[in-house]
Amino acid sequence: MRIGVLTAGGDCPGLNAVIRSVVHRAVTNYGDEVIGFEDGYAGLLEGHYRGLDLDAVSGILARGGTILGSSRLQRDRLREACENAQDMAREFGIDVLIPIGGEGTLTAARMLSDAGLPVVGVPKTIDNDISSTDRTFGFDTAVGVATEAMDRLKTTAESHQRVMVVEVMGRHAGWIALESGMAAGAHGICLPERAFDPADLVKMVEERFARGKKFAVVCVAEGAHPAEGTMDYGHGAIDQFGHERFQGIGTALAYELERRLGKEAKPVILGHIQRGGTPTAYDRVLATRFGWHAVEAAHRSDFGRMTALRGTDVVMVPLAEATTELKTVPKDRMDEAESVF
Numbered sequence: 001m002r003i004g005v006l007t008a009g010g011d012c013p014g015l016n017a018v019i020r021s022v023v024h025r026a027v028t029n030y031g032d033e034v035i036g037f038e039d040g041y042a043g044l045l046e047g048h049y050r051g052l053d054l055d056a057v058s059g060i061l062a063r064g065g066t067i068l069g070s071s072r073l074q075r076d077r078l079r080e081a082c083e084n085a086q087d088m089a090r091e092f093g094i095d096v097l098i099p100i101g102g103e104g105t106l107t108a109a110r111m112l113s114d115a116g117l118p119v120v121g122v123p124k125t126i127d128n129d130i131s132s133t134d135r136t137f138g139f140d141t142a143v144g145v146a147t148e149a150m151d152r153l154k155t156t157a158e159s160h161q162r163v164m165v166v167e168v169m170g171r172h173a174g175w176i177a178l179e180s181g182m183a184a185g186a187h188g189i190c191l192p193e194r195a196f197d198p199a200d201l202v203k204m205v206e207e208r209f210a211r212g213k214k215f216a217v218v219c220v221a222e223g224a225h226p227a228e229g230t231m232d233y234g235h236g237a238i239d240q241f242g243h244e245r246f247q248g249i250g251t252a253l254a255y256e257l258e259r260r261l262g263k264e265a266k267p268v269i270l271g272h273i274q275r276g277g278t279p280t281a282y283d284r285v286l287a288t289r290f291g292w293h294a295v296e297a298a299h300r301s302d303f304g305r306m307t308a309l310r311g312t313d314v315v316m317v318p319l320a321e322a323t324t325e326l327k328t329v330p331k332d333r334m335d336e337a338e339s340v341f
Contacts (some may be wrong), residue, residue: 001030001097002093003026003032003094003295004035004044004094004097005034005036005097005100006040006097006099007099008040008099008104009040009273010125010126013137013279014067014138014141014283016057016065016066017137017139017279018100018124018287019060020291021292022034023052024054025292025296026298029295033051034052036052037049039069040073041073041105042077043068052306061288062278062284065280078108078111081108082111085115085116089117095298096303098122099122099297101124102127106125109306113304121319122291122294123290126142126275127173128173128327129172130326131322131324132308133306137283137284138287140283141277141283142168142176145270146176146219147183147260150185150217153166157266158214158311160215160264160318163217163258165220165254166186167220167248167339168221169221169222169271170221170222170224172223172326173328174189174191174192174223175221177189181219181337187208188201189218189219189220190219191224192221192224192225193328194334196226196227198256199258204216205263220249220253221287223249225249226253231252231256248267248269250294251267253267271311285314294307304320305319306319
């Protein structure tokens with residue numbers, strides 16, 4: 001069997017662990033040939049690929065990023081890929097394509113599968129927002145980075161009697177903000193799933209200062225938004241990939257809190273630092289398991305599906321099921337977090 005692999009979409013700790021696992025399982029156990037398309041679906045369209053043997057993936061388990069590179073594909077080019085799906089499979093001689101990516105990548109994978117290309121998907125996203133899987137690799141690393149940042153910021157916030165507003169990733173799902181905020185003991189958490197009122201945060205800070213606690217840390221997801229009419233905050237334009245350009249809720253909220261409180265409030269935007277660096281042990285193991293099961297599925301001709309974690313088991317689920325809707329934070333999880341503020 002000849003297997004094609006690609007990584008697409010945003011960077012994510014653990015991508016290299018999946019590539020390594022696919023190569024090891026395919027080459028060592030089945031004698032397969034593996035090729036890696038460079039820079040995501042662009043490499044598939046443009047025919048840019050290279051062979052992946054055991055030497056090519058040696059030492060990459062703990063490395064962040066992806067040795068294959070990544071990119072996002074514009075919609076017109078995705079349609080082009082679908083129109084030529086079966087021709088590309090014949091041209092490159094691949095029996096199956098294993099795309100590793102998030103919601104956009106897996107939606108493209110489903111479209112290619114519907115167009116006749118044998119596909120087995122592997123989900124990745126630091127946002128943990130893909131339906132049908134309990135966890136995606138990269139999420140644990142991102143939560144750890146955000147938690148450590150807030151742990152560190154508490155000491156400087158207390159020293160200078162400041163309010164720190166820490167913006168973490170999470171466009172439409174607030175899993176990173178929820179779990180890192182809880183782990184770091186943040187005094188307020190703002191999620192995309194529930195509009196917040198700045199007045200509630202002002203009240204919280206004032207009550208803390210009245211009790212002698214001269215600092216506060218608020219964790220806010222980048223997609224969080226204030227309730228209508230509670231503060232000035234605009235929505236951004238839509239980029240060429242269909243994603244909203246956010247206007248910087250962390251900075252806007254810090255300014256609003258400082259204005260209302262008369263106390264210093266500082267925004268800290270973690271940004272892409274959450275995506276980079278060494279993946280945690282948990283993410284390395286999960287990524288390795290996903291790669292292993294993707295190869296097994298390919299040899300069973302179990303196409304049009306993706307790997308998913310259910311409890312402690314890795315199972316295969318239809319790509320259509322996985323890309324129907326995003327997995328957002330449910331009300332009971334938000335209630336749990338609020339109970340410890």
